[in-house]
Amino acid sequence: MFEARLAQSNLMKKILDAIKDLITEANLEISSGGISLQGMDSSHVSLVALLMRSDGFSPFRCDRNLTLGVNLQAMAKLMKCASNDDILTMTAEDNSDTLNLQFESPAQDKLSEFEMKLMDIDSEHLGIPETEYDAVIRMPSSEFQRICRDLGAGIGGESVTIACTKEGVKFSVTGSVGSGSITLKQTGSVDKPAESVVINMAQPVTLIFALRYLNSFAKATPLSESVSLSMSREVPLVVEYKMNDTGYVRFYLAPKLED
């Protein structure tokens, strides 16, 4: 038996909206630690890792580990039937081929119950090595979204070069209408951590990435006020959105190398 109760349906809506265009179906792995998911986009260029720790739910019950194969787009549509502040309860029996979703209004005067069919999904589980990153940049998530959008839509760039030095982080593109760059400097004040740009750097690093993936990752912006980018020479970029202290959505993106 699996049961997980989440105070706000809104969080699950945001998570699904953040990942459903990149990975349309995935296995939710349920264990006593919580709910996790790993999946690659169809081109195997990026990987999504989700963790919702059990302490983010009240209650959370998992008698034995379960793998729930879910069509994320269908689940996102179903979650739209919940109001943002509805209490979400997910339940599944062991060996069940359905996941039950229950939405309860805060005043407890409306209860919606849905049964979602599960699927058998063959998915490869990848080992993500522990990495010491050359540079970790934390910035407002809205700023990151804006930069990706402007460099994509404004310049028509396909590849973005991200160069991180002690002075700042520079995003550059060359596109159909010309070229451009946006540089963010480290902010002096850390009074408002969510509004700050903070660079922790062991050594300067420059990498090239496909911009359209970064734009896709930015759909997770509503999940967190800040985002971190972790970069090391010739390894995938990590774009992490933390959900308070109860979990994260991480996107890994393989770099492009100059031929």
Next chain:
Amino acid sequence: QTVQLSIHDYFPLQ
């Protein structure tokens, strides 16, 4: 010219 690498180039199958 750039070459797009794959996640499989970095993360091993488990």
